Amino acid sequence: xxxxxxxxxxxxxxxxxxxxxxxxxxxxxxxxxxxxxxxxxxxxxxxxxxxxxxxxxxxxxxxxxxxxxxxxxxxxxxxxxxxxxxxxxxxxxxxxxxxxxxxxxxxxxxxxxxxxxxxxxxxxxxxxxxxxxxxxxxxxxxxxxxxxxxxxxxxxxxxxxxxxxxxxxxxxxxxxxxxxxxxxxxxxxxxxxxxxxxxxxxxxxxxxxxxxxxxxxxx
Numbered sequence: 001x002x003x004x005x006x007x008x009x010x011x012x013x014x015x016x017x018x019x020x021x022x023x024x025x026x027x028x029x030x031x032x033x034x035x036x037x038x039x040x041x042x043x044x045x046x047x048x049x050x051x052x053x054x055x056x057x058x059x060x061x062x063x064x065x066x067x068x069x070x071x072x073x074x075x076x077x078x079x080x081x082x083x084x085x086x087x088x089x090x091x092x093x094x095x096x097x098x099x100x101x102x103x104x105x106x107x108x109x110x111x112x113x114x115x116x117x118x119x120x121x122x123x124x125x126x127x128x129x130x131x132x133x134x135x136x137x138x139x140x141x142x143x144x145x146x147x148x149x150x151x152x153x154x155x156x157x158x159x160x161x162x163x164x165x166x167x168x169x170x171x172x173x174x175x176x177x178x179x180x181x182x183x184x185x186x187x188x189x190x191x192x193x194x195x196x197x198x199x200x201x202x203x204x205x206x207x208x209x210x211x212x213x214x215x216x217x218x219x
Contacts, residue, residue: 004160008169011199015173018198019180027181029055037116042076056112067096079117086114094143107150122161123193124154127200164192
């Protein structure tokens with residue numbers, strides 16, 4: 001808890017730079033993706049698929065058309081389930097090899113799928129984990145072990161989001177976000193994600209900047 005407090009204090013201290021880096025376009029495209037999702041028929045809704053792939057950079061990951069087709073089929077199946085299973089989805093998609101004939105664990109994209117279905121699910125991506133002090137388990141070759149490691153990290157991230165919301169740890173940053181993007185209509189989970197995502201982009205882009213000390217602690 002103490003380390004999470006330090007991370008949030010650092011983010012709040014640099015909130016002006018972080019929020020000014022965000023663009024209205026980021027908010028608008030995110031909302032468009034959610035709007036198209038609510039139309040349903042995901043496996044056939046090419047506008048939704050295009051918007052999702054573009055916004056979340058699915059087309060830049062070296063994944064085959066077969067993978068993408070199954071990804072959106074599973075997207076629709078999970079959207080219709082009462083309790084969709086992320087681990088099962090990860091395992092099934094890992095069996096579809098990429099262009100390099102490799103099995104891959106596309107954990108970030110699957111969390112983005114589950115977030116779109118239920119926006120209370122945090123998104124796992126490289127920018128957010130940079131701020132929170134995690135590293136992706138690229139060194140693990142066994143698919144099951146890799147998925148388990150991702151899941152362990154994700155559970156910790158979910159706990160961090162709960163604490164951030166319940167204890168209002170990012171209140172100054174969220175207030176600045178709300179002032180910058182009035183009437184955005186987003187819930188706290190995705191607002192927190194936008195803030196941490198932007199902070200992570202600043203860290204990764206410059207290496208040394210006013211947000212760099214955020215990296216020095218883990219939640």
